[in-house]
Amino acid sequence: MAAAAGEMAAQAAQLWSLLDELAESDPQAYRRLLRQQRAEARRFCAPPQPRLCLRARAAGAAARPLFVNVCGWSRIPAPRAPADPVPVSAGALQEVAEAAEHYSIIDVAYNPDVLQRAEEDTEKMEHLIHLTLKFIEERCSLTLSRSYTIETFKLKGSLERMQQSLKGKQMPTPPLSQNPRNELTLDQLLHSMEVEDCINDPVLLQESVKQSKVHLIEEITSTELPEELSTPVYEMLTVKDANKKPLKIELKIELPKVSSVSECDLSISKDDVIIEVSEKYKLQLDLPELVDEETTTAVFNKGKGVLLITMPVAKAEH
Numbered sequence: 001m002a003a004a005a006g007e008m009a010a011q012a013a014q015l016w017s018l019l020d021e022l023a024e025s026d027p028q029a030y031r032r033l034l035r036q037q038r039a040e041a042r043r044f045c046a047p048p049q050p051r052l053c054l055r056a057r058a059a060g061a062a063a064r065p066l067f068v069n070v071c072g073w074s075r076i077p078a079p080r081a082p083a084d085p086v087p088v089s090a091g092a093l094q095e096v097a098e099a100a101e102h103y104s105i106i107d108v109a110y111n112p113d114v115l116q117r118a119e120e121d122t123e124k125m126e127h128l129i130h131l132t133l134k135f136i137e138e139r140c141s142l143t144l145s146r147s148y149t150i151e152t153f154k155l156k157g158s159l160e161r162m163q164q165s166l167k168g169k170q171m172p173t174p175p176l177s178q179n180p181r182n183e184l185t186l187d188q189l190l191h192s193m194e195v196e197d198c199i200n201d202p203v204l205l206q207e208s209v210k211q212s213k214v215h216l217i218e219e220i221t222s223t224e225l226p227e228e229l230s231t232p233v234y235e236m237l238t239v240k241d242a243n244k245k246p247l248k249i250e251l252k253i254e255l256p257k258v259s260s261v262s263e264c265d266l267s268i269s270k271d272d273v274i275i276e277v278s279e280k281y282k283l284q285l286d287l288p289e290l291v292d293e294e295t296t297t298a299v300f301n302k303g304k305g306v307l308l309i310t311m312p313v314a315k316a317e318h
Contacts, residue, residue, distance in 0.1 A: 016262040020302065023261045027297035048073035048109045048166045050155035051119075056133060056148040058104075065103040066144070067156035070132065072112035073166065079114070085218040086114055086131065091165030093140045096157070105156055106140070107165045108132055139219070232281045238288055246289045251309040255281060261300040264307065268293045270314060275307070290314040 023030040054068040077087050091107040110128075118125040133144050155162060233254040239247050251273060257280050258264065265276040270290045276282045291311035298309045 016260045020261050024299055046074050047163045051115050053151040053154055053156050054148050055151055057145045059143040059145050067105045069107045069155055069162050071109040072115045073109040076109055076111045078111040087218055107162045109166050232283055246313045249311045253307045255307055256305040268296050
C-alpha cells in the first residue's frame with residue numbers, strides 16, 4: 001500500500017511539473033488545455049435536476065404518502081461496468097404538513113446516464129425503482145408497500161428545497177474548493193473522472209442476500225468544503241500608450257504558500273478575474289477595462305511565488 005501510494009505521488013508530481021513547465025513556456029497552450037476541460041467542469045458542477053417523482057407508502061393503512069424525487073446529478077459517478085454497484089446519494093427523509101395534506105418526502109440522485117438508460121428501457125426503469133425503494137427502506141428503517149405510482153409531475157416540493165437537501169449530502173471531491181463560476185482546476189477535473197476518488201466509505205445495499213451476493217447500490221457519503229480563504233497581496237496596473245489609451249492590464253498576485261501552478265484555480269472574463277487556491281487564498285477583482293480573455297496569459301514564478309497575469313484590453317467594436 002505504501003509503495004503504491006508513493007508511486008502515485010511520484011507520478012502526480014511529475015505531471016504537475018510538466019504542467020508547470022507548459023504554463024511558463026507556453027501560456028497559450030496551457031490555457032487551451034484548461035479550456036478543453038471547461039465543459040466537463042461545468043457539467044460536473046451542475047446542480048441536481050428532477051427526472052422522476054414516485055408516490056409510495058409505508059406499510060399500514062394509516063401511513064402517509066411518501067414522495068420520492070429521483071434526480072439526475074453529474075457529481076454522482078456512473079457505474080464503471082454493468083455488474084458494478086450503482087452509486088446513489090440521498091437527502092434526509094422530511095415530514096411535510098400542509099393545509100390539505102400530510103406526507104413524507106425524500107430526494108434521491110443518480111448519475112444522469114443511469115437515468116437515461118432506465119428511461120429508454122421499461123424493464124431497467126422498473127428495476128431501478130425497485131432498488132430505489134429497497135434503498136430507502138434500508139436507509140430510513142421503513143417497510144414500504146410493494147405498490148407505487150409514477151406521478152405526472154417530476155418534482156414534489158420546490159426545486160430549491162430538493163437541491164439543498166441533496167447538497168447537504170455532497171459526495172467527496174478532491175481537496176480544492178469550487179469557485180463561483182463552476183470551473184475547476186485541472187487537478188479537480190482529473191480527479192472527478194476517477195470513480196475511486198469519488199467514493200468514501202460507501203454504505204452498501206443488497207437487493208437480497210439469497211438472490212445475489214453482488215452489491216447493487218452504494219451511497220455516496222458527505223463531505224465538508226473548505227471555509228473562508230484569505231485575500232492575497234496583489235498589484236494591478238493599466239498600461240497605456242502615448243495617447244493614454246489603455247493597452248493591457250497587468251495583475252501581479254503574491255502567492256507565497258503556493259508551490260505549483262496546478263494549485264491555482266484561475267477564471268478570467270471580460271470584466272473580472274477570480275483566483276482561488278484551496279484552503280489558502282481567494283481573490284475576485286473587477287477590471288477597470290474590458291479585456292480579451294482569449295489572448296490573456298498567466299505565468300507563475302515558482303521561485304518568487306508570484307502569479308503574473310497579462311490581459312490585453314479588448315478592441316472597441318465599430
